[in-house]
Amino acid sequence: MKINKPNLSVTIAGVKFKNPVIAASGCFGYGQEYAEIFDINKLGGFVVKGISLKPQQGNKTPRIVETPSGMLNAIGLQNVGLEVFIKEKLPFLKKLDTNVIVNIYGKKIEEYAELAEKISGEKGISFLEVNISCPNVEKGGMAFGHDPEVVYKLVKEVKKRSKIPVIVKLSPNTDKITEIAKSAEDAGADAVSLINTILGMAIDIEKRKPVLANITGGLSGPAIKPVALRMVWQVAQTVKIPVIGMGGITDCSGALEFIIAGAAAVQVGTANFINPLVTLEVIEGIGSYLKKHKLRNISSLTIQKTA
Template sequence: MNTINNNFIPDLSVDIAGMHLKNPIMTASGTFGYGEEFKDVVDLNLLGAIIVKGLSLAPAPGNKPPRIVETACGMLNAIGLENVGIEAFVRDKLPFLKKLSTPMVANIYGKTIDEYVGLAARIDDVDGISAIEVNISCPNVKAGGVAFGVDPRSVYQVVSAVRKASQKPLIIKLSPNVSDIATIAQRAEEGGADALSLINTITGMAIDIHTRKPKLANITGGLSGPAIKPIALRMVWQAVNAVKIPVIGIGGIVSAEDALEFFIAGASAVQIGTANFMNPSATIEILEGLTRYLKSNNMATLRNLYGTLVL
């Protein structure tokens, strides 16, 4: 006989980076457009938060095609952070997002610290943007093109500069292309991050053996999807153990079971990326799966699962 009481609605809500979210399911930047593109397939008001495509000060055309290649259990992309630019975003995309009950997070990137600061300052008093996610995986042109996110000193510099420029909650999105994620996470926390999100894509490449050319015009690209999930989970766990601020898990999550692994590792929320391309309703199905898991385990709140890894 089933003695489990199924007549309750589990509490999935979470407070993170100054936001109260109905649930911990967010969309990963660059995989959900500006939100509106998904309005006919996803009830956007059911999501925990919407994170939009990475924004720069000026519109960016991105890289030349081919920019996407399918790989085993994942994909490589070299979109090159194509976007409409902050002004067109605020003018044309934000009005739709403001009508939703779901908080919206603006993901930003720059090639210099001044560009990051300019974006953060521009967004600071814009209504309808609940938090800023700072993508530090971008090449720092003043440091020979090495990504900000791979050097602990430049992580601290960019985070503290953005912190000074904006009152909005800051989520710092970390690059996995590093050897010591714990130190990077600590420098971001010291710089003033309210939360961390990780991982961004892992640098990879693919070759066409007939032409012997790289399959991406950019030669290398970022690997995402289920192929990267074990790496993401390991890095999230290491970051959780290195800092006191909340950590948002990203990387290869396609099911509720995947998301649950991240919560057990200590993540307070997760982002769904490549799964949106495979199944546009992935976010909602993951949400439903979380509710089913909590009910079948007779757990009233998801928060009770956070960081419960048994060692």
């Protein structure tokens, strides 16, 4: 059997993606920056930097530090805010022929719900991705994503107000990853994506002080891949909704590991900073792999559920 052109497309919550490769939030700007480097319509999709109701300046510097096989960031969710996003960023995004996913975050459940209503009312956006790795001011600053009950409430409110499908982006900084994924599914999430960054820290031994002004930061890049893969596997075994896997993917074999573990699609984050063309290389590599192994489509790769 000869497969000339394997079918790379995947469908998530009724939305078709040309291929399963999506650029991750915070690592692909608002799309326009990368459109100057390559044709971003070749991607399955991309996620814009997390948007909040009001603009955010982010944390004090230094807010990035390189670590072995990764980086720590404490950007502090700096963004232009909803109004500027709709006025200045969205007109460009509306013209694209790829899936635009808008990442949102708030400090209260009502802020998430308001963002969902306002953003999903705009044309040209395929999905909302809800970042639940942020402090909940109504619960003493504990991140939304660590409490299954809070996640249920948050997702329920967002789903009530959103006119487009909702991906819930899970935090890895918990020992309840499967419970939290199930809460999101029970509240009506159309898909889950994971993982966000892992909480970490670096010390400057000469100054005898933390390197980051924020003290702690989120670890991303190849260093987190085994943890991310384990969590994607566990979640894929638990929920019926599609799982989008990410964490440390730098090449096609990394992406394939996530897909084989149960991910319907993958996101690539930090690797874009090292090689802005990495997403294209991953797409090409997946195509060659399918061809080499005489597989017709992406779904034939995934290991079946054990239960």
